[in-house]
Amino acid sequence: MRSMFRYVAAAGVCTALAVPTAANQLPPFPPEPPPFALQPPALVQQPRPQPQQQNAERITVPFSDPARPGSMKVSLFRGSIVVKGTNRRDVSIQGGPGTDLSRRRAADPPAGLRRLTQPAGFRVEEDANEMTLSVGSFSRNLDLQIEVPAKTNLHLSSMNGGVISVEDVESELEISNLNGAIVLKNVGGSVVAHSMNGSVTAVVTRVTPQAPLSFTSMNGTVDVTLPTGIKANLKLRSDQGDVFTDFDFQVIQGTRPEVRKGNRFTIDVNRSVYGTVNGGGPDVELRSFNGTVILRKAK
């Protein structure tokens, strides 16, 4: 196994930051935390810690060949994933226990005792420029904030409870979320995104020529902004909702399979709107079953 790094983020092993802040306002990333600097976990003295306080774990993991674009795969059962592209060459991961609304309210500590927040616990493996983040426990909620080099391929998935958000990354993005939204800001490359019950919102600023894009949702709105000059074959469809766009849209006829059975002849015209923009190009699909489908031109 060539260059297998293995970092297990556990209490006290890595730089533990104990920053009291609301769960949805995680502290900004420090510019460059010293990797693997062993510091004693900072215990913040507080008379009555609040349940939402974070004990965020932060680790920095290098790619084995930073000169080549790496890839990062994250699969969560519960929790949110926020990824930001930066000009750094390694990956910084900060994981906090997050807020899980479905869990019971944290009990008040017994008199005279204070609560110690347990670390969220996750594991990162790197092998030949492919990084994989996994979580040991199915039930614990984990909110991740990840900083990656801007050209890192991402494969993110979450089942419950959180948004998956990606900003300033230009690469291959493959994102799926079961019960949360997907938000992509200023991304480029190729995108394949699916949310079952959440919305899919994407602002794609640069596309790789010939790369297909696909954004789908079962129950949420699909709202995608594409560069004005994009060459694409569009396929837009909402089964129960409406489709809106401000693109100059050359509507073309989709496939209309003709079926003959004896004397019976059927032509089916489906609800998809097919069209080309700027002369056509790779396939771009926006699809929702119950939600609205919106395709916007970048301003």
Add this chain to the structure above:
Amino acid sequence: MQCETVHAQLADFLSHALTDAESEEVRLHLAGCRACRNEADGFAETWRMLGSIASPAPDSGRMRTRLTAIIDGFEHAIASAPAPGHRGRLAALFTQQSDHHLLRAASACALVAIGIAIGYYMVPLPGGSEGTRPTETSAEIVAMRGELRDLREMITLSLMQQQSASNRLKGVSWSGQIDRPSSEVVAALLDTLMHDPNVNVRLATIDALERFASQDIVRRGTIQAVDRQVSPLVQIALIDFMVKVHERESIGTLRRLSEDPKVNAAVRARAVWGLQQLG
């Protein structure tokens, strides 16, 4: 010799990986130590049983067919490559299995073919003086078109095997640009519909399969796929497909879906609608 040392060496001892001297030492110790002998016997038994476990059979025949298909396509392309210089380069490009190179090779071949085709069409035919030329030319063009199609097919099949969802999506979309694709392309699409981990890729596959709706294998495959799907979006797209191609054999599957309480409510409703449409 200590029992601990012997324990550490037992595995090597049993697999005859020790030197003669070490082996002899272990044997001596085993002769005198009942505990270690028991241990060694147990070990040997396990060793023997491990050997008797049949190694798992390689994956489905389908995998093998696909692999053969890719290899065949690859060999065919090499065999029909125009110049020996090209041959090596083509082989190098395709063995790298990289999308980048595949595309580069495809576009290069497409350009060459288009260039030659345009060249032949543009040159005015000198009337009668070279009477044999036009037929040769058109034969060459036909051959070249055939090669181009084979190449495209090979790239499509290869793209559908890639790790990245974006490339697989590209492969599915490329399948739409092949005239009269072979049954391998159809089989690969059906396989993608069944097994691809990505919802978007599976959805695109259903659209790509519409062209082949008249083939029995596609109709049967899509009916099978309905049962395997976990994504309601894909299930609904498949129900729409059944209705679209008027597949009455799917009625049983649709009825089962419409009555299964575990199935998503929207899918059940769609199945009921599908049943009405198929009458």
